Amino acid sequence: MKLFIIGNGFDRGHNLKTGYWDLRTFLEKRYPNFLYSFESNYNIYSGFSDEEKQQLLWNEFESNLANIDEDIIIDNAVSIDIGIGDTLYSYFSEEFKNT
Numbered sequence: 856m857k858l859f860i861i862g863n864g865f866d867r868g869h870n871l872k873t874g875y876w877d878l879r880t881f882l883e884k885r886y887p888n889f890l891y892s893f894e895s896n897y898n899i900y901s902g903f904s905d906e907e908k909q910q911l912l913w914n915e916f917e918s919n920l921a922n923i924d925e926d927i928i929i930d931n932a933v934s935i936d937i938g939i940g941d942t943l944y945s946y947f948s949e950e951f952k953n954t
Contacts, residue, residue, distance in 0.1 A: 875912065876909065879908075879912075889931060889932075892931050893928075893931060894908070894912070896927065897911070897912065898911065899911045899912055
């Protein structure tokens with residue numbers, strides 16, 4: 856049996872694209888309506904430049920963490936099927952394939 860202990864920084868240490876902006880890019884391509892709805896909750900609008908969105912995202916997001924409405928987040932997320940298991944399997948199969 857092997858025990859893997861994965862801590863903070865594991866993803867970045869292995870060059871995995873796990874930052875919010877990476878997730879945002881994925882959502883923008885695959886689920887633009889969800890992304891717009893999510894960001895509009897934090898006053899981040901589609902007409903803003905990427906630089907403005909990045910600045911507002913963390914300013915507004917961190918300011919509003921104490922005021923999160925879980926019901927809104929759950930309602931918005933219920934319709935999304937991102938397929939985390941399939942995504943990870945696909946990535947790691949390609950990254951570490953036996954050759």
